[in-house]
Amino acid sequence: MEKLTVIKVGGKIVEEKESLKQLLDLFSKIEGKKVLVHGGGRSATRLATNLGIESKMVNGRRITDIETLKVVTMVYAGLVNKDIVASLQGLGINALGLCGADMNVILSEKRAVKDIDYGYVGDVKSVNSETLSDIINKGLVPVIAPITHDGKGSLLNTNADTIAGETAKALAKHYDVTLIFCFEKKGVLMNENDDRSVIPQINPEYLSKLVETGIVKGGMLPKLENSMDAVKNGVKQVIITEAGELGKDSGTVITV
Amino acid sequence: MEKLTVIKVGGKIVEEKESLKQLLDLFSKIEGKKVLVHGGGRSATRLATNLGIESKMVNGRRITDIETLKVVTMVYAGLVNKDIVASLQGLGINALGLCGADMNVILSEKRAVKDIDYGYVGDVKSVNSETLSDIINKGLVPVIAPITHDGKGSLLNTNADTIAGETAKALAKHYDVTLIFCFEKKGVLMNENDDRSVIPQINPEYLSKLVETGIVKGGMLPKLENSMDAVKNGVKQVIITEAGELGKDSGTVITV
Numbered sequence: 244m245e246k247l248t249v250i251k252v253g254g255k256i257v258e259e260k261e262s263l264k265q266l267l268d269l270f271s272k273i274e275g276k277k278v279l280v281h282g283g284g285r286s287a288t289r290l291a292t293n294l295g296i297e298s299k300m301v302n303g304r305r306i307t308d309i310e311t312l313k314v315v316t317m318v319y320a321g322l323v324n325k326d327i328v329a330s331l332q333g334l335g336i337n338a339l340g341l342c343g344a345d346m347n348v349i350l351s352e353k354r355a356v357k358d359i360d361y362g363y364v365g366d367v368k369s370v371n372s373e374t375l376s377d378i379i380n381k382g383l384v385p386v387i388a389p390i391t392h393d394g395k396g397s398l399l400n401t402n403a404d405t406i407a408g409e410t411a412k413a414l415a416k417h418y419d420v421t422l423i424f425c426f427e428k429k430g431v432l433m434n435e436n437d438d439r440s441v442i443p444q445i446n447p448e449y450l451s452k453l454v455e456t457g458i459v460k461g462g463m464l465p466k467l468e469n470s471m472d473a474v475k476n477g478v479k480q481v482i483i484t485e486a487g488e489l490g491k492d493s494g495t496v497i498t499v
Numbered sequence: 500m501e502k503l504t505v506i507k508v509g510g511k512i513v514e515e516k517e518s519l520k521q522l523l524d525l526f527s528k529i530e531g532k533k534v535l536v537h538g539g540g541r542s543a544t545r546l547a548t549n550l551g552i553e554s555k556m557v558n559g560r561r562i563t564d565i566e567t568l569k570v571v572t573m574v575y576a577g578l579v580n581k582d583i584v585a586s587l588q589g590l591g592i593n594a595l596g597l598c599g600a601d602m603n604v605i606l607s608e609k610r611a612v613k614d615i616d617y618g619y620v621g622d623v624k625s626v627n628s629e630t631l632s633d634i635i636n637k638g639l640v641p642v643i644a645p646i647t648h649d650g651k652g653s654l655l656n657t658n659a660d661t662i663a664g665e666t667a668k669a670l671a672k673h674y675d676v677t678l679i680f681c682f683e684k685k686g687v688l689m690n691e692n693d694d695r696s697v698i699p700q701i702n703p704e705y706l707s708k709l710v711e712t713g714i715v716k717g718g719m720l721p722k723l724e725n726s727m728d729a730v731k732n733g734v735k736q737v738i739i740t741e742a743g744e745l746g747k748d749s750g751t752v753i754t755v
Contacts, residue, residue, distance in 0.1 A: 290573075293550055313578055317546075321577020322569055325646060325654055329600040333652030339602050340576075344585040345595050346639060383602060390581060396589030398581055 247276045247379065247418035251407035252425045256486045257323055258286045266425070267327065269489040271334040276379050276418065279338075280387045280407040283323040287315045303462065307362040307400040315400050316342075319388040327386050338384045343391030344398060346374050349406065351391035351399050365391045365399025367406065370413035379414075408469045415477030422478050423494075424466060425486040430495035431467065433458060444496045447471055470497040503532045503635065503674035507663035508681045512742045513579055514542045522681070523583065525745040527590040532635050532674065535594075536643045536663040539579040543571050559718070563618040563656040571656045572598075575644040583642050594640045599647030600654060602630050605662065607647035607655050621647045621655025623662065626669035635670075664725045671733030678734050679750075680722060681742040686751035687723065689714060700752050703727055726753040 250270060256262045270279060284305070288298045291314045299306040307315065324340040331338035343349030343365075351365030378385060387410065389403035404424070411422040430441035431453075445453065450467060453459040459467060470481035474497055484494025506526060512518045526535060540561070544554045547570045555562040563571065580596040587594035599605030599621075607621030634641060643666065645659035660680070667678040686697035687709075701709070706723055709715040715723060726737035730753055740750025 316581050317573035317577040319577075320581045321573040321575070325572050325576045325598050325600055328598075329648040329654045330652045332600050332603055332648055332650060337602060338600075340598070340600070342581050342584075342596070344581060344588050346593060347588055392585045392588055394588060396586045398585045 244417070244419040245276065246421070247278070247414055248273055248421050248423060249278045249280065249407055249411040249414065250423045250425060250489070251280045251282075251404060252486060253282045253403070253427075255285060255427065256425060257281050257283060257327065262486065263327070263330070266486050266489065267330050267334060269487075271331065271336050273490050278375075278379070278385045278387065278410060278414070279327065280389070280403055280410060281319075281323055281327060282389060282403040283315075283319045286323060287318040290314050290318055301359050301361070304361060304364065304402065305400060306360070307364050309363065312363040312398060312400060316390055316398055320390045324386060324388040331384065331386065336384050337382060338386050339378060340386045340388065342388045342398070343401065343406075347371055347392075347394070348374055348385075348387075349391045349401070349409070350394050351401055353393055353397070353399060363397065363399050365393065365401045367391065367401060367409045370409050372413035372416055375410070375414060376417040404466060404469055408473045411473050411478045411481075412476045415479075420478045421480050421482065422470070422473055423482045423484060423489065424470070425484060425489055426466075427485065429485045429488065429493065430483050431459065431463060441493070442495050444498065446498055447475075467497070474499045500673070500675040501532065502677070503534070503670055504529055504677050504679060505534045505536065505663055505667040505670065506679045506681060506745070507536045507538075507660060508742060509538045509659070509683075511541060511683065512681060513537050513539060513583065518742065519583070519586070522742050522745065523586050523590060525743075527587065527592050529746050534631075534635070534641045534643065534666060534670070535583065536645070536659055536666060537575075537579055537583060538645060538659040539571075539575045542579060543574040546570050546574055557615050557617070560617060560620065560658065561656060562616070563620050565619065568619040568654060568656060572646055572654055576646045580642060580644040587640065587642065592640050593638060594642050595634060596642045596644065598644045598654070599657065599662075603627055603648075603650070604630055604641075604643075605647045605657070605665070606650050607657055609649055609653070609655060619653065619655050621649065621657045623647065623657060623665045626665050628669035628672055631666070631670060632673040660722065660725055664729045667729050667734045667737075668732045671735075676734045677736050677738065678726070678729055679738045679740060679745065680726070681740060681745055682722075683741065685741050685744065685749065686739050687715065687719060697749070698751050700754065702754055703731075723753070730755045
């Protein structure tokens with residue numbers, strides 16, 4: 244199968260002019276078919292604050308009331324997405340910005356209220372890989388904002404890491420997929436204060452050990468569980484690396 | 500050639516929940532291939548005000564500094580566009596929201612500074628009708644926000660009426676195009692205070708007379724000149740009508 248790279252970049256990188264420029268330069272040099280999934284949480288929080296809307300987070304997830312849904316739709320699907328698309332066009336990449344509602348690419352379900360009412364937050368039900376691969380095969384590069392829809396007329400706020408993982412899994416039917424999570428550190432670190440302690444490779448057995456011994460904890464845990472889920476479901480490998488290292492042979496590789 | 504309807508709806512209609520719902524219901528019932536172009540100026544003005552950004556208008560055009568460009572990108576390409584796309588998906592229409600940067604569909608040029616510096620305002624250079632018709636022929640319905648790009652990495656704010664006109668002209672190579680401008684009145688009125696005085700048909704000679712006699716003036720004049728330009732450049736007919744009359748045999752028809 245042909246190769247495809249799905250790259251997830253977080254808020255901090257896409258929201259600063261200089262780091263975004265560097266990232267898109269590196270992204271544009273990645274050979275072959277590719278997809279970009281982005282966040283934008285910091286800008287959303289800033290806009291919400293400027294509009295007098297309180298940002299409520301529970302377990303790192305944003306409680307999304309109707310006003311917050313408007314803010315994240317504006318920031319993710321408008322400001323951040325179109326800025327990336329225009330920049331990529333300037334670099335000769337024929338980008339197409341999408342949210343999950345566009346061409347029904349990502350259908351989700353409003354999260355049921357248990358202990359916490361997350362509001363307009365959607366959990367991914369299905370990724371329309373036929374439509375996405377059709378677009379990719381035309382030489383277009385999808386740029387996906389973390390907003391999905393319920394198919395009944397409502398937009399829903401959805402975690403960008405989850406979108407990247409689900410998109411990579413769905414596209415694994417069509418391509419040999421590498422999923423890259425770009426973040427602030429060089430990879431998964433053996434010692435979180437030492438950037439040179441990157442663990443080069445992790446498989447499920449090794450992950451269990453890393454969790455048992457407390458080396459992997461906190462925010463890294465859901466990222467790694469997400470990665471494991473991806474490789475167990477057809478994605479060839481997941482790479483966790485620093486944005487500035489994109490395209491280089493570095494970071495932590497997760498495989499089965 | 501196959502028929503295609505390009506519909507432009509203004510800010511007032513798409514920004515109120517009830518009128519948008521009515522419009523999209525009518526839009527979804529229009530048979531055959533179609534494109535929706537929307538505005539969103541009132542919401543942009545409201546958001547700018549809430550953020551303490553002054554909205555400066557000259558000759559009905561928004562002076563777009565860098566902060567205002569962010570606001571219009573958020574509102575037009577984010578909030579309004581994605582709300583329409585999700586609503587259409589709920590009505591069974593496979594919509595795809597686009598700004599001009601997406602797939603390079605509308606390339607524009609930053610307006611040169613003469614007497615007035617409009618800032619990040621773009622005049623349309625070209626509409627990529629091949630890409631648009633390709634999408635339309637797949638059964639997708641493009642929903643176009645009035646944001647374009649310069650191909651060099653910058654987004655530009657562009658008048659939605661102009662986008663509708665230029666898109667209709669470009670697509671006239673591929674289809675038998677009807678362009679419909681939806682607005683607040685029943686059509687072009689002989690007496691602006693009498694809704695029953697709709698002029699059923701206008702051609703270039705008749706328009707000259709209407710202008711000479713002062714019946715057509717003010718904001719209606721650029722709309723009619725825009726329409727005349729469209730029909731002189733391949734668009735079969737332009738209809739100016741009330742949003743609530745969409746799909747009915749009413750309003751003013753402009754032909755050559």
